[in-house]
Amino acid sequence: MQLTSVRIITGDVDRLTSFYEQVTGLVASRPAKQFAEFAGGPATLAIGSAETMALFSAGAAVPESNRTVILEFLVEDVDREFARLRPLLAEIVQEPTTMPWGNRSLLFRDPDGNLVNLFAPQTEEARARLAR
CATH class of the missing domain: 3.30.720.120 (Signal recognition particle alu RNA binding heterodimer, srp9/1)
Known part of the structure; x- marks a missing residue:
């Protein structure tokens, strides 16, 4: 699959x-x-x-009602993307932060309220997980 x-x-x-x-x-x-x-x-x-x-099927999906899924995009430089996108973002959930598992991450909501994560691996372990 x-x-x-x-x-x-x-x-x-x-x-x-x-x-x-x-x-x-x-x-x-x-x-x-x-x-x-x-x-x-x-x-x-x-x-x-x-x-x-x-x-x-009617009612199978309802716009602007999601609070459980995160759309994740791999980027080269989270901080550069944050600077580029900041004027576009109405709701920043988390400014660029290095997470305990080795990814640098920026979280924001799209215009419908869906959570979006832009991330870049920062450690060898994080890069190895991504390469799998």
Whole structure:
């Protein structure tokens, strides 16, 4: 089994797509008005409108209600990304901090309230875990 995609359901695809284009530096592909995706690396970040959930099952996902999942992006320099993104971020949860497991980490919320972590391994042990 292979994880291929994480999808955020939102009430405003354009707003969230624009936010993640600024965060990632990638341009989203937009195969439909109600859907966007960022392909980069082994998994894709997808953004779908709440109306797309009617194709699955009504109420299966509710926009802006997540407080359990963290979207994590590997970056080269957490502090540089923080300086670049700070004007864009409405809610900073944790400024850049080196965690006990060896990653430097920045936590913030996207416009829908989803938690985002930008991280970079700082120790040999952390780099080795990432290389697995």
